[in-house]
Amino acid sequence: MPNSNAKSHRGHRGGQEAGRCELVSRSLQSAQHCLEDQDFGTAYAHYLLVLNLAPELKNDVRETFQFTLFKWAEELASLARIQDLFNCYEQALELFPNDEIICNSMGEHLFRMGFRDEAAGYFHKALKLNPDFADAKENFYRVANWLVERWHFIMLNDINRNLIYQKAIEKVVRSGCRAVLDIGAGTGILSMFAKKAGAPCVYACELSKTMYELACDVVAANNMEGEIKLLHMKSLDLEIPKHIPERVSLVVTETVDAGLFGEGIVESLIHAWEHLLLQPKPKNQDIGTEDYGQVIPAGAIVFVMAVECKEIRRHHRVGIQEVACVHLAETVEFCSPTRASVNSEETIEPYTTEKLSRVPGGYMPLSEPFQAMTVDFNNLEELKSLATRKPSKISIPVTQGGVLDAIVVWFVLQLDDEHSLSTSPSEETCWEQAVYPVQGLPDYSMKPGDTVMMEVCCKDCYLRIQKISVSTSEYGMDIERENTLASGNEAELCSALASLQTTSTSDGMGQECMLESTEIALLNNVPYHECFNAAIGKVLSSLIPTRESLSMDVDGHDREMNFEKSQNKNSSYTTHDPLYVLDVSEGFSILPIIAGKLGPVKAYSSVEKEQHQIALNIISEANHFPKETLEFWLSHLEDESVVLQRPKSDKLWSIIILDVIETSGLIQQEVMEKAAISRCLLHSGGKIFPQYVVMYGMLVESQSLVLESAVQGTEPTLGFNIAPFINQFKVPVRVFLDLATLPCVPLSKPADLLRLDLMNPYLNSSNREVKVQVSKSGHVTAIPFWYHVHLDEDIYLDTSSDSSHWKQAAVVLDKPIQVQLGDELVLNIQHYKSNVSITVKQ
Numbered sequence: 063m064p065n066s067n068a069k070s071h072r073g074h075r076g077g078q079e080a081g082r083c084e085l086v087s088r089s090l091q092s093a094q095h096c097l098e099d100q101d102f103g104t105a106y107a108h109y110l111l112v113l114n115l116a117p118e119l120k121n122d123v124r125e126t127f128q129f130t131l132f133k134w135a136e137e138l139a140s141l142a143r144i145q146d147l148f149n150c151y152e153q154a155l156e157l158f159p160n161d162e163i164i165c166n167s168m169g170e171h172l173f174r175m176g177f178r179d180e181a182a183g184y185f186h187k188a189l190k191l192n193p194d195f196a197d198a199k200e201n202f203y204r205v206a207n208w209l210v211e212r213w214h215f216i217m218l219n220d221i222n223r224n225l226i227y228q229k230a231i232e233k234v235v236r237s238g239c240r241a242v243l244d245i246g247a248g249t250g251i252l253s254m255f256a257k258k259a260g261a262p263c264v265y266a267c268e269l270s271k272t273m274y275e276l277a278c279d280v281v282a283a284n285n286m287e288g289e290i291k292l293l294h295m296k297s298l299d300l301e302i303p304k305h306i307p308e309r310v311s312l313v314v315t316e317t318v319d320a321g322l323f324g325e326g327i328v329e330s331l332i333h334a335w336e337h338l339l340l341q342p343k344p345k346n347q348d349i350g351t352e353d354y355g356q357v358i359p360a361g362a363i364v365f366v367m368a369v370e371c372k373e374i375r376r377h378h379r380v381g382i383q384e385v386a387c388v389h390l391a392e393t394v395e396f397c398s399p400t401r402a403s404v405n406s407e408e409t410i411e412p413y414t415t416e417k418l419s420r421v422p423g424g425y426m427p428l429s430e431p432f433q434a435m436t437v438d439f440n441n442l443e444e445l446k447s448l449a450t451r452k453p454s455k456i457s458i459p460v461t462q463g464g465v466l467d468a469i470v471v472w473f474v475l476q477l478d479d480e481h482s483l484s485t486s487p488s489e490e491t492c493w494e495q496a497v498y499p500v501q502g503l504p505d506y507s508m509k510p511g512d513t514v515m516m517e518v519c520c521k522d523c524y525l526r527i528q529k530i531s532v533s534t535s536e537y538g539m540d541i542e543r544e545n546t547l548a549s550g551n552e553a554e555l556c557s558a559l560a561s562l563q564t565t566s567t568s569d570g571m572g573q574e575c576m577l578e579s580t581e582i583a584l585l586n587n588v589p590y591h592e593c594f595n596a597a598i599g600k601v602l603s604s605l606i607p608t609r610e611s612l613s614m615d616v617d618g619h620d621r622e623m624n625f626e627k628s629q630n631k632n633s634s635y636t637t638h639d640p641l642y643v644l645d646v647s648e649g650f651s652i653l654p655i656i657a658g659k660l661g662p663v664k665a666y667s668s669v670e671k672e673q674h675q676i677a678l679n680i681i682s683e684a685n686h687f688p689k690e691t692l693e694f695w696l697s698h699l700e701d702e703s704v705v706l707q708r709p710k711s712d713k714l715w716s717i718i719i720l721d722v723i724e725t726s727g728l729i730q731q732e733v734m735e736k737a738a739i740s741r742c743l744l745h746s747g748g749k750i751f752p753q754y755v756v757m758y759g760m761l762v763e764s765q766s767l768v769l770e771s772a773v774q775g776t777e778p779t780l781g782f783n784i785a786p787f788i789n790q791f792k793v794p795v796r797v798f799l800d801l802a803t804l805p806c807v808p809l810s811k812p813a814d815l816l817r818l819d820l821m822n823p824y825l826n827s828s829n830r831e832v833k834v835q836v837s838k839s840g841h842v843t844a845i846p847f848w849y850h851v852h853l854d855e856d857i858y859l860d861t862s863s864d865s866s867h868w869k870q871a872a873v874v875l876d877k878p879i880q881v882q883l884g885d886e887l888v889l890n891i892q893h894y895k896s897n898v899s900i901t902v903k904q
Contacts, residue, residue, distance in 0.1 A: 085111075218788065263291075358477050415497060420804070472487065578649065597854055646719065717750075719751045723849055728795070754822075761845060
């Protein structure tokens with residue numbers, strides 16, 4: 063009987079196995095049919111069933127399963143079925159937990175949806191699984207800059223800053239402080255200072271998920287895991303006793319930015335004094351600190367100074383009235399975001415930041431440093447009054463003649479009565495300075511004896527310098543030159559009345575157009591527009607050689623006259639089809655207008671913002687364009703994600719203008735893919751601009767780049783082991799560099815590293831070796847690079863020139879390489895998609 067039962071069970075199992083195999087086979091067939099019909103959702107469901115029933119088939123169906131997953135995920139994303147999309151990826155990663163391609167794809171979806179912390183985790187995992195996976199590497203480098211900002215490396219390498227903070231914390235802890243709270247802990251270094259000094263209880267809160275997890279690793283590596291309680295939350299959400307058992311006697315923080323208040327220190331300290339700190343120590347009483355609360359830093363002194371700086375000026379004020387024969391209408395008033403922040407309903411940062419010691423062309427002080435404000439972080443009432451009190455009016459005497467370009471702000475952070483840190487531009491510091499560009503004055507020229515007047519306040523968590531005006535004494539009279547945007551109630555009323563009057567007119571009087579600082583620098587880049595003017599003119603003249611009435615002078619002379627003649631001869635537009643020009647470069651661009659002035663052209667701009675379109679229309683009218691000459695391309699598209707397509711079903715483009723180089727100094731993403739599509743959309747003789755790009759680079763020794771790219775061991779962090787953890791987020795490329803002022807020693811002459819040809823892709827090489835001759839002995843630490851952007855064989859733009867709106871970038875080597883004069887280094891240049899890697903062949 064037992065034997066017959068065993069046979070029965072074996073027969074039953076055999077039947078089950080046969081049924082399983084049959085189901086797997088049918089599901090595989092169904093999945094294949096669904097893929098042929100592009101029914102990716104059903105195909106995905108079939109593959110899930112197959113892999114759950116037959117895990118032994120994983121290797122066989124892996125690639126097809128990946129393809130199906132990615133196609134189905136695209137559909138789900140387009141339908142905004144986000145939860146379903148993530149469920150699919152979670153199911154896929156349960157089946158293939160070590161698949162770097164699925165991990166990377168999951169990260170890309172997360173990043174597009176704004177989940178940068180989570181995206182970084184998947185990119186990082188993909189790289190660990192396959193360190194040579196180029197897509198994951200590029201994705202991780204891009205997201206790492208968001209997650210762990212580069213100033214973390216610079217500040218952790220600033221041994222003076224670390225030492226001063228350590229001494230101030232030690233002093234308080236050793237005087238009897240019992241419990242410490244570190245607000246905005248970052249890597250946890252201030253918490254570890256407190257614990258090492260002997261604080262019995264140390265708590266730390268950090269909002270960033272990435273920085274919180276990094277701090278957990280750092281604290282554990284320094285054997286303080288059970289002694290510092292780390293909390294992943296904002297300090298404003300901390301509650302007693304839910305998160306910490308009792309009020310603390312010391313809060314340490316460095317939640318300050320270049321403008322002092324921009325990281326929210328005032329709000330967080332008001333909350334801390336009201337809910338987390340012991341009462342403050344009474345003034346002028348010599349008693350112990352253990353029963354009282356205090357803050358490090360204890361306070362700050364804010365200084366301001368008026369400066370002249372051409373580099374700041376060209377990024378925040380349009381200084382030209384005409385460029386490449388295009389007249390910029392006086393009725394369009396361009397401004398940068400710092401000026402727009404004055405009247406904006408949104409909270410826009412009212413300043414930009416610069417390391418003034420490294421600004422190209424330098425700067426010139428027009429006044430002495432002036433103390434504008436003091437703040438006591440140990441005084442709750444003073445902190446609460448900062449946001450509510452009236453702005454203070456200050457006047458700064460002008461001591462040096464020049465052009466008023468900006469008000470520069472820095473501060474002295476007083477950690478206690480003995481220790482302080484200065485962010486002054488004259489100090490050797492890791493800090494940048496806050497820059498408030500001056501805009502809207504009728505005259506910016508200053509002379510000794512003039513006075514710069516302004517209001518200073520703290521509003522919306524920002525230090526604001528507003529209502530800047532200049533008082534000058536001429537002919538025995540005081541004359542005030544005011545900021546036209548913010549010069550008091552009367553001016554605001556007049557401006558409002560003027561705008562009411564002009565909005566009903568069609569001439570666009572007084573149209574304000576906000577541009578990013580890089581867009582203003584581009585508009586001020588005269589060689590850029592003149593080169594495009596000449597190159598576009600050459601192409602158009604080659605395409606219409608028989609139209610003598612439209613003869614064009616490619617050197618830029620008499621174009622406007624010729625264009626007006628062509629307009630008077632209506633047959634030019636009726637007898638001949640116009641030539642189509644498409645500008646898909648990013649941001650505000652007047653290139654379509656330049657093209658439109660060169661002949662019978664239908665020019666399309668891809669600008670998206672309404673105020674940019676209005677400004678371009680006003681400029682077109684000021685240059686006597688027929689309305690049909692300039693159009694906005696995105697309004698013609700059914701699917702804005704497919705920008706590159708024919709102008710009409712039966713027409714092709716004469717010129718397509720692409721953005722190849724980011725202002726950061728890197729090659730634009732997917733530019734070669736865009737070029738491939740563009741080549742298919744050009745008619746005979748048509749061109750892509752630029753036609754090709756040549757990358758140049760050189761060997762340098764730069765300790766600055768080394769310190770800005772990675773934490774250098776335990777010495778700068780005073781013995782604490784932080785470097786291995788934060789250096790996981792280092793990236794090999796530094797961007798937004800100014801090579802002209804970069805502290806470095808050139809060790810070679812510039813070398814041609816790479817050519818990217820958009821018109822003739824067969825000339826491109828994805829892998830190239832370049833021999834570079836060493837011209838000076840030293841240690842190679844980095845390879846800065848820049849580009850020559852060739853519009854044709856004769857006309858090119860140098861992205862490292864003084865007038866360039868582009869910045870430069872540099873590859874920073876993991877380890878310095880010692881070289882001698884006459885040596886030869888071999889560089890391996892690899893180009894994959896938009897990512898270029900430069901390594902030294904050993």
